[in-house]
Amino acid sequence: MEKIIENKNDIQSNFLSTAKADISPSKWAMFKKSFRKNWDLYLLVSPVIAYFIIFHYVPMYGIQIAFKDFIATKGIWGSEWVGFKHFQRFFDSYYFWRLIKNTLGIGVYTLAVSFPVPIILALMLNEVKNVKFKKFVQTVIYAPHFLSTVVVVGMLVLFLKSDGLINQLITLVGGTPIEFMTEPAWFKSLYVFSDVWQTMGWSSIIYLAALTAVDHSQHEAAMIDGASRLQRIWHINIPAIMPTIVILFILNAGSVMSVGFEKVFLMQNTLNMSTSDVISTFVYRAGIQEAQYSFSAAVGLFNSVINFIMLVMVNFIAKKINNTSLW
Amino acid sequence: MQNSASDKLFTLINTIFLLVITLMVIYPLYFIVSASFSNPTYILTGEMWLWPKGFNLDSYAKVFENKDIVNGFLNTLKYTTIGTLINLIMTIMAAYPLSRKDFYGRNVIMAIFVFTMFFGGGLIPTYLLIKDLGMIDTFWVMVIPNAVAVWNIIIMRTFFQTTIPLELQESAQIDGCGNIRILLNIVLPLSMPVIAVMILFYAVGHWNSYFQALIYLSDKGKFPLQLILREILIQGEMDELMKGTSESFLKQKLSIEGLKYTVIIVANLPMLLLYPFLQRYFVKGFMIGSIKG
Numbered sequence: 001m002e003k004i005i006e007n008k009n010d011i012q013s014n015f016l017s018t019a020k021a022d023i024s025p026s027k028w029a030m031f032k033k034s035f036r037k038n039w040d041l042y043l044l045v046s047p048v049i050a051y052f053i054i055f056h057y058v059p060m061y062g063i064q065i066a067f068k069d070f071i072a073t074k075g076i077w078g079s080e081w082v083g084f085k086h087f088q089r090f091f092d093s094y095y096f097w098r099l100i101k102n103t104l105g106i107g108v109y110t111l112a113v114s115f116p117v118p119i120i121l122a123l124m125l126n127e128v129k130n131v132k133f134k135k136f137v138q139t140v141i142y143a144p145h146f147l148s149t150v151v152v153v154g155m156l157v158l159f160l161k162s163d164g165l166i167n168q169l170i171t172l173v174g175g176t177p178i179e180f181m182t183e184p185a186w187f188k189s190l191y192v193f194s195d196v197w198q199t200m201g202w203s204s205i206i207y208l209a210a211l212t213a214v215d216h217s218q219h220e221a222a223m224i225d226g227a228s229r230l231q232r233i234w235h236i237n238i239p240a241i242m243p244t245i246v247i248l249f250i251l252n253a254g255s256v257m258s259v260g261f262e263k264v265f266l267m268q269n270t271l272n273m274s275t276s277d278v279i280s281t282f283v284y285r286a287g288i289q290e291a292q293y294s295f296s297a298a299v300g301l302f303n304s305v306i307n308f309i310m311l312v313m314v315n316f317i318a319k320k321i322n323n324t325s326l327w
Numbered sequence: 328m329q330n331s332a333s334d335k336l337f338t339l340i341n342t343i344f345l346l347v348i349t350l351m352v353i354y355p356l357y358f359i360v361s362a363s364f365s366n367p368t369y370i371l372t373g374e375m376w377l378w379p380k381g382f383n384l385d386s387y388a389k390v391f392e393n394k395d396i397v398n399g400f401l402n403t404l405k406y407t408t409i410g411t412l413i414n415l416i417m418t419i420m421a422a423y424p425l426s427r428k429d430f431y432g433r434n435v436i437m438a439i440f441v442f443t444m445f446f447g448g449g450l451i452p453t454y455l456l457i458k459d460l461g462m463i464d465t466f467w468v469m470v471i472p473n474a475v476a477v478w479n480i481i482i483m484r485t486f487f488q489t490t491i492p493l494e495l496q497e498s499a500q501i502d503g504c505g506n507i508r509i510l511l512n513i514v515l516p517l518s519m520p521v522i523a524v525m526i527l528f529y530a531v532g533h534w535n536s537y538f539q540a541l542i543y544l545s546d547k548g549k550f551p552l553q554l555i556l557r558e559i560l561i562q563g564e565m566d567e568l569m570k571g572t573s574e575s576f577l578k579q580k581l582s583i584e585g586l587k588y589t590v591i592i593v594a595n596l597p598m599l600l601l602y603p604f605l606q607r608y609f610v611k612g613f614m615i616g617s618i619k620g
Binding site: 030031033034035037038040041042044045047048049051052054055056057058059060061062063065070076121124125127128129133136137139140141142143144145146147148149150151153154155157158159161163165168169172181197200201205206209228229230261262266269280283284287288293296297300301303304308311 | 333334337338341342344345348349351352353355356358359371373376417420421423424425427429430431432436439440443445446447448449450451452453454455456471472474475480505506507510531534535536537538542553554556557559560561564565587588591594595598602605606609610613614
């Protein structure tokens with residue numbers, strides 16, 4: 001895992017250095033030489049480059065409509081510049097704080113619950129000596145990873161609806177049924193815990209891999225000193241996977257504002273909107289459904305800029321930690 | 328060992344915890360399977376909670392009679408096969424040149440790709456582009472805008488770099504073998520494990536995705552299975568919540584109740600059959616990506 005980060009930094013610094021350097025004659029000569037020898041490789045990669053330019057960089061060019069009043073007949077370029085009008089409208093709107101609160105709330109809640117569970121799970125699985133039992137548990141807990149979001153939310157609805165299994169159980173013990181799916185207070189918890197259910201097994205893989213690197217002689221030495229299992233987990237295993245934990249934590253923390261659209265959208269309905277509306281679903285409604293292109297592009301841009309800044313910040317922190325305390 | 332008593336206690340508690348977690352994951356899945364074979368009345372009254380009750384295959388028959396589901400299934404099958412094929416070809420086309428040390432400019436190209444992982448135009452500009460390209464409501468919108476994933480290019484490139492011996496390629500070159508032939512005759516035959524991983528990554532992605540279709544498709548005849556599932560499982564249920572239940576509605580509800588569980592099974596059937604491979608190769612691919620990457 002550390003290597004991913006290194007690699008990313010590597011790629012980024014590569015990007016920066018190549019972007020800065022002007023193409024000097026010698027570089028041009030090197031390219032010409034390489035092209036003459038490997039022209040077929042350039043040919044091979046060119047459709048992929050074309051794909052990235054068309055489907056990823058052209059939309060970046062289209063971002064400018066966030067600062068314009070986009071009119072389809074005039075096109076992106078021909079539409080009038082309006083500066084920060086759409087941003088202003090968004091910041092002043094009634095929805096602004098609600099969206100920020102919900103987006104951040106779901107992100108932080110997910111981080112707080114979805115993040116530690118796989119670590120604990122991996123530590124526990126690592127203690128299992130019986131290979132068959134371990135395999136069985138892994139096979140089961142990895143499975144939900146392969147279910148689609150639609151199926152997971154569909155299952156949530158089936159189990160939690162007013163005459164679903166959970167409410168049948170509540171009625172059985174004498175309680176009153178709860179309308180989980182439409183009750184705003186339940187939305188975030190349902191979102192987060194169904195996420196835990198779906199991802200905990202899969203996310204534990206990376207920690208399990210890190211745990212296999214623990215030196216066995218350390219455990220033997222600790223055993224001779226009379227350390228208990230818990231003590232050994234606490235003093236040997238956890239420190240061993242700490243770098244992985246820190247890196248993944250930082251990466252996850254960097255994406256708290258980028259709550260995905262897919263699941264929130266499926267769990268959303270008119271009754272739980274007050275807690276379920278996040279920036280991405282708002283952009284979808286305003287943009288795709290109501291065709292307020294410029295306004296929703298501005299909202300989307302606001303979100304991606306925040307995400308990008310957070311990511312850069314997090315990367316910076318990771319680098320700092322990388323250099324000072326961890327490695 | 329001194330701590331054998333506490334050791335045993337630890338093992339016991341650990342095992343119990345893991346069993347509880349396993350049960351929590353497996354029970355909902357098992358319940359769906361069981362419910363799909365049961366009489367829907369028993370599901371709604373709560374009498375069916377472990378074994379199928381009033382065993383029947385009616386709801387399976389209903390799934391196959393339902394034109395939307397069958398059509399959605401076929402559509403998804405098309406999107407998945409064609410889409411995965413395009414993904415695989417594009418990934419190889421990008422990953423192989425980028426894996427070659429003598430390919431000048433590979434860092435720039437990689438940077439162009441990687442930058443899109445961190446920043447993008449966002450939903451609306453992308454939507455407008457697709458609209459301008461006239462791809463709305465076409466087959467191609469389901470397979471072209473997501474033709475390749477950067478992360479998978481990185482995995483594949485890493486695999487090429489670390490597992491295919493450079494000497495092998497160099498000696499082929501000396502023998503007068505062109506780059507394309509090296510790729511087709513030497514590199515790819517040695518890369519079957521990573522190709523399998525890629526196929527599974529992409530195929531599962533296509534099979535499970537609904538976002539692309541939600542945004543770009545309005546013709547119901549082109550809907551993938553996931554959108555049909557959404558209508559049946561989520562929207563149907565929400566409507567019910569909003570409108571309340573009337574007498575005639577109840578009958579209709581009963582007939583569709585069994586269908587919901589069954590359609591989940593049918594939608595995940597390919598996944599269920601492939602699961603042993605999925606698990607093995609996914610973990611493998613995940614590892615190539617994270618450890619060696």
